Amino acid sequence: MEMQNAFMAFPWAVVLILLPLAGALSCFLFPRICRTLGLITSFATVIAVVGLGWQLLEHGSYRHAIGGWGAPLGIELYADGLSLLMLATTGLVGFAISVYSTTYFKAAVAIKFWPIWMCLLAALNALFLSADIFNLYVTLELLGLSAVALTALTGSKEALNGAMRYLLATLLASLTYLLGVALLYHSFGSVDITLLAKQIQATSAVWAALGLIAVSLMLKTALFPLHFWLPPAHGSAPAPVSALLSALVIKASFYIFLRLWFTLFDPLIDNEAINTLLGLLGCAAILWGSIQALRQTRLKLLIAYSTVAQVGYLFLVFPLSASMGSVAWNGVAYLIISHALAKSAMFLSAGNLLFFGGHDRIADLDRVVQRLPLTAAAFALAGVSIMGIPPSGGFIGKWLLLEAAMSQSRWDLIVVMIIGGVLAAAYIFKVIGYTFSPAEVAHEAQPVSATMQWSALLLAIAAILLGFLYVPILTLLGISDIIIASGARL
């Protein structure tokens, strides 16, 4: 009983931030055992998420003033169902990628990878726990810089090129965001989201701040047409890094977008025009990203463009939140998680294929379905979720969005979502089709470790199983103030 009380009272949220920071430091100090240290940290993070989840289930949403100093003076941490789901996704996907990375990276690269990855993990966790917009800026900046560093990890010309573009985009976005924060702070003298939300008014400064913050986060999330930096960066980074970027990093900026939109800017955005614009960009992203994915001849670029398309689905929540808000909201939360699982599985299997054949040309995949069956299965199962075919998490997410769209007779969105699904099937089965047939020129193949194969496959299986976990996910998501706010608008 005492154990349980201690467990309940433990500041798991603080642990979630400090643990990976300590991990980063120790990986840096002891490069010889950085793999083991990183893996342990990653696993411990998962446990800390479980602890936090337990607290949330018992007591509802959670606030923690660091050092006893609350807002507006000190830093506060905040966690509700949405943050918990993001943290859980980060923990699980991060752990799988950590396991994968233990064998993927050779020692020379590993000593650079692990400390930066731990920094990135700390930034992600801190971001999902932040209660104020300035803290969000700090974590966003740390996240962006570690992501760029990871992209440039191999130092190849292609990777440096991609990383450079990424760096410019992310710095520009951070500055824009900071400008928006400054405007809000100047107007209201606070950066705490709840405090700000109480006093926000539609002044021109606030509108400017909203515009700056929105553009910045759209750039970071790579919403069409601000996606230009994503394919070269995600396509050229090492596979586990691409998986981190596509699965988690862009979701972090979208998470901030979602948070600010439905709490802070909620009174302002009953404005149809902005939501319509976001919906339009989302639709354009779905169509453009899918068509570009279909045109690619290299696997990693195909997957990267698929991310551009899938990001489009997330932005459909804005035009759909007007009525049936909670359905659209649940749908988008579902899509975030299932895309994280499926896309990381996909990038990891692409990494396996690259490792195996030394290339990622789709047309030369050369019977991998027979020679690398676990990886082929991982790609196919992840593909099922990306296409939104049942049973999978992707299907549940799309079904909910379709349901919300149908209740508002938004046939335009329905048609785009369905076309997006069909195009996704086209580009995914294009890859699968080639895995059955022999290539014209046979390649020397390198054996791929079971660890790498299984971590990809388990992520993909998780994306499928998510299709049966609606009840628990919904329960967790229900620990939230936002749903109530959005539900009240019904």
Next chain:
Amino acid sequence: MNWNDWIPLLVLMSSLLPGLLIFSLAEENVQTRVMLNLFGALAKLALVGLMLWGVYHGHHYETRLPLLPNLDLVLRVGPLSLLFITLSTILWLVTTVYAIGYLEDSPHRSRFFGFFSLCVTATVGVALAGNLISFLLFYELLTLATYPLIIHRGTEEARQAGKIYLRYTISGGALLLIGTVWLYSLTGSLEFTPKGFLFNIGEQHYPALIGIFALLITGLGVKAALVPLHGWLPLAMIAPAPVSALLHAVAVVKAGAFGIIRVVYDVFGVEFSAGLGVLKPLAWLAAFTIIYGSLRALFQNDLKRRLAYSTISQVSYIALGVAIAGPIATIGGVVHLVHQGLMKITLFFCAGNLAETLGIHKISEMNGVGRRMPWTMAAFTIGAFGMIGAPPIAGFISKWYLGLGALNNDQNWVIFVLAGSSLLNAAYFLPILHRAWFMPLPESWPDEHHFGNKETAWALLLPPLVTAAMALAAGLLVTLPFSPLEWAKLISVREFYQP
């Protein structure tokens, strides 16, 4: 009665688990693979036997798992689902035996049998689905499980065929999805209910309902190969013969036809659909498909392609029986689900035997083959006569009920369709039989294999003989309590036209 809640799930698992295990088996582990396959098939058969007895005595089997808010994954066993499950289970067993013989020593057998089991799982799931969303789930799973079988050989031609198959089925699935969501947002329910669940809907929604009906039937029509959605089927012949046999007799085309039965009877309700005026167009489309498929079959020289067009034609009998409406035509349509399956699988087994034993693929090469392979061709003959509708083979029973039902409902034009189709069936099957039995033997066969003093391997010969015997029995022993016809009558009374 808690046990009954899990039986439907067990039925699914009896093919899913062996399938998943088979994937992990090494290629040369033939014995374990055969054991797993047969164990799964026999376990399923035992469960089916139990359920047949139970359902006959009015027991209720249902599994429910939460899937979405207010929408469960429902697996329910009723007379109609049991008809389809029984067919799939028996034919799975037979086809597995056939495939073991057919694929002897060919590569990638673990993969093949793994997907084969998944395919059966999806088919049984389609049969068990108790609401439209569960149906959709298994319907899509079927697409995913059959694709690897179609491109199994890994040639460029197979890859192209697979691509076209997906183009049709994925688009069909997408339309089905739109229709399902639309229906759900309109009614808030997707549960299959005897006589449908739409009778309370206000008249202002009728145009939307017609739209939904069109979307659902188009989505299902792709797999049921209704013209003009049939283009994938002749191309899918690239797959190995056991796959074609299963695809044509049970799995894919029947899933589509079965879905049409579900939509008309358990979603819209047959009277409601008739009132909506959507059944007439469906009947015309089915009739057109019947004639068109037969006409195209006439001009195919490739045996498997001729059989493929014959399938397009024959499966539409089911849709026709449904669309004519009325208890008698329905019995004809529903029972044809089984009859066509038995006859068509026989024909495909025989075609596979000719290809494997003698290298015969074209009809022009079949001269005198009846003397070289008398048993195979005897089975083929039974299947062919059944297709033509000659008594006492099963096909005659279906046509008799279809015709009678049409006359009862004052739709005399259907008789001409049935007669025309029988004539055309005769026109494309009798020449084959004539060649096989009465033309002189050629000097040599294209690619002959010898199997001692037998005409072909046991595993290849036994399955068509068994299915041919069943087709004959289904026509001869119609009055026995568990014959397909009696069961179809039971379905009609209990599910569709209950007092």
